[in-house]
Amino acid sequence: MKNPAALPARILWNAFFWTYERASWQYDVMVIAILAFVWLVPPDWLKDPTAHGTGPIGWILERMR
Amino acid sequence: MTFTGLIGRICMFPLRAIINACVALRIHPNILTFVGVLINVAAAAELASGHFVVAGIIMVVANIFDFIDGKVAVELSAVSKFGGFWDSVIDRFSDIALFIGLIYLYSHMGRTDYVMVASLAMMFAIMTSYTRARAESLIAKCKVGFMERPERIVLFMIGAFTNRMAGVLWVILVLSIFTVADRVIHTYRELRHDSREALA
Numbered sequence: 001m002k003n004p005a006a007l008p009a010r011i012l013w014n015a016f017f018w019t020y021e022r023a024s025w026q027y028d029v030m031v032i033a034i035l036a037f038v039w040l041v042p043p044d045w046l047k048d049p050t051a052h053g054t055g056p057i058g059w060i061l062e063r064m065r
Numbered sequence: 066m067t068f069t070g071l072i073g074r075i076c077m078f079p080l081r082a083i084i085n086a087c088v089a090l091r092i093h094p095n096i097l098t099f100v101g102v103l104i105n106v107a108a109a110a111e112l113a114s115g116h117f118v119v120a121g122i123i124m125v126v127a128n129i130f131d132f133i134d135g136k137v138a139v140e141l142s143a144v145s146k147f148g149g150f151w152d153s154v155i156d157r158f159s160d161i162a163l164f165i166g167l168i169y170l171y172s173h174m175g176r177t178d179y180v181m182v183a184s185l186a187m188m189f190a191i192m193t194s195y196t197r198a199r200a201e202s203l204i205a206k207c208k209v210g211f212m213e214r215p216e217r218i219v220l221f222m223i224g225a226f227t228n229r230m231a232g233v234l235w236v237i238l239v240l241s242i243f244t245v246a247d248r249v250i251h252t253y254r255e256l257r258h259d260s261r262e263a264l265a
């Protein structure tokens with residue numbers, strides 16, 4: 001049986017050692033991950049000097065309390 | 066078709082018209098490159114003043130010039146080695162100008178932490194270009210790593226239009242570090258491979 005940790009490790013390595021072309025599906029996934037980070041992470045968590053608030057994640061966490 | 070490929074195709078429609086207009090007016094591509102950097106300096110001044118949306122609009126205009134210069138050079142049959150060199154040098158000025166705008170803003174706000182984040186992001190953005198240029202003097206191609214200039218510019222625009230510059234700077238910093246590391250690893254592997262082949 002193959003090592004179950006091999007696939008996540010390979011995905012992480014391929015994301016780090018980037019060799020994919022623009023407009024490939026891997027590129028799309030990376031772009032979506034970056035946009036999710038930029039738009040969803042609350043500015044307060046990053047101590048953003050120009051933006052404030054808890055953002056969508058903060059709003060969801062607030063609702064879950 | 067991928068999502069990013071579709072966006073690229075949609076953006077090509079207006080750009081095609083601008084390229085055709087520049088070709089019809091026979092504007093030299095080196096002039097387009099230079100106009101691009103001047104407009105980018107104006108965007109940097111707006112970033113420094115904290116006017117992110119205005120800076121974003123100016124960045125869009127500046128980067129149209131950046132994007133079309135190569136295409137206009139091809140269509141005017143004005144491709145030259147100097148043009149390539151000029152474009153690369155001017156691009157570095159444009160990159161650095163935007164970072165300096167943000168560094169000025171954050172230092173004016175007394176935010177030393179983000180002065181450091183922006184400075185480190187600037188350092189690795191420059192090293193991204195340098196590692197590739199230096200590597201390609203030793204090996205055939207060194208086009209690895211995600212965070213190249215087009216990605217940086219689009220991220221700057223997204224950060225400016227949506228006021229999420231802190232997140233954007235973190236992304237640019239981390240992915241630029243990875244890109245520089247990728248290029249060092251790739252060059253090391255290629256040179257080791259070459260030296261093994263020479264020994265065999």
